[in-house]
Every structure is written in C-alpha cells, then in structure tokens.
C-alpha cells in the first residue's frame with residue numbers, strides 16, 4: 461500500500477471531528493496519484509457522501525465537463541479533493557473547527573501528490589488555503605502562490621449552476637490553467653477549445 465492509500469484508509473476511519481457522526485462515507489478524493497493539477501473544493505454533498513467519491517452530483521458533472529473541454533481527465537491529469545472529507549449535515553458550511561481539524565489531510569495529500577497547479581473551487585477553499593479574508597470575486601483568475609505551488613482560484617461549479625453569468629469568467633480562469641499546464645508540463649497538450 462502506498463502512502464496515499466494509507467492516508468485514505470486513515471481518512472475512511474477518521475473520527476477526529478463531529479462530521480464523522482453524520483457521514484455515510486468519508487470522501488478522501490480521487491484522481492491520478494501524482495497529478496500535475498489538483499482541484500480543491502469545500503466538502504462532500506449528498507451524492508458524494510452516499511458514494512464516497514468527490515464531485516459526483518450536478519456540480520461534479522459540470523466540473524468533469526469543464527475539465528474535459530480543457531483536455532483533462534480525473535484518471536490522467538487531475539486529483540480532486542475537498543477541504544473537509546465528511547459531509548456537513550444539510551450541506552451547511554463546514555465550521556472553522558471542522559476545517560482546522562481536517563485540513564492536515566489536505567496538506568498531506570498535496571505533499572504526496574505534488575501538483576504543480578492547484579485550482580481552488582470557491583471561497584471556502586480560497587479562504588482556508590490562502591487568506592481567511594480573501595474574496596473569490598476579487599481574486600479569481602489571478603495566479604497566487606501557496607508553498608511554492610501555483611494556485612488558481614475560481615468559482616465553485618455549484619455557483620456556475622446557480623448563476624449562468626459566472627460561466628464565462630470561470631472559463632477564462634480554466635483557459636489560464638491550460639496555458640500554464642502547457643508551459644509547465646506538456647507544451648503539446650491538446651484541448652479542442654483553447
């Protein structure tokens with residue numbers, strides 16, 4: 461068993477915060493074990509909790525479509541994880557103590573996967589990783605740095621589902637990710653649309 465698999469086992473049985481009491485499954489994350497791109501969201505929703513997989517509901521389907529347009533897949537290019545690994549009841553925001561208790565797992569995932577680019581999906585991910593006062597509407601689309609890694613904050617796919625107008629700026633953000641991926645990883649990376 462590799463270190464990432466061992467970490468998953470730990471998360472699957474974790475009872476460090478109260479979210480363990482109401483979850484069906486912990487959602488460790490999934491994707492390529494040494495992905496160059498990591499997407500980080502807030503936490504599992506209903507379908508993710510049921511299936512134990514990240515981003516499998518409507519938001520996840522939209523994320524997969526966006527990644528597909530960019531020429532990326534979960535199996536080959538991306539690892540997808542969340543700030544908290546267990547679903548907050550009724551999809552409420554994770555509480556500060558829950559985020560603080562869980563985030564070392566994400567730090568360890570980043571350390572093991574070593575992505576060159578981290579895409580932060582939405583304000584919770586942005587605030588947890590970069591700055592508690594940061595606003596997604598202000599900093600989205602700007603390259604930031606976290607522990608020597610490039611970070612692209614953008615809207616959470618659920619925000620795109622709620623507000624069609626956000627789709628165009630989000631697409632601009634993902635185009636920047638494709639360009640950076642070509643610069644850092646594979647200049648011949650193929651995408652149909654950008």
Ligand code: SF4
Nearest residue numbers: 474477480545546562
């Ligand atoms: S949310 Fe994180 S810290 Fe809390 S029980 Fe789940 S895995 Fe453990």
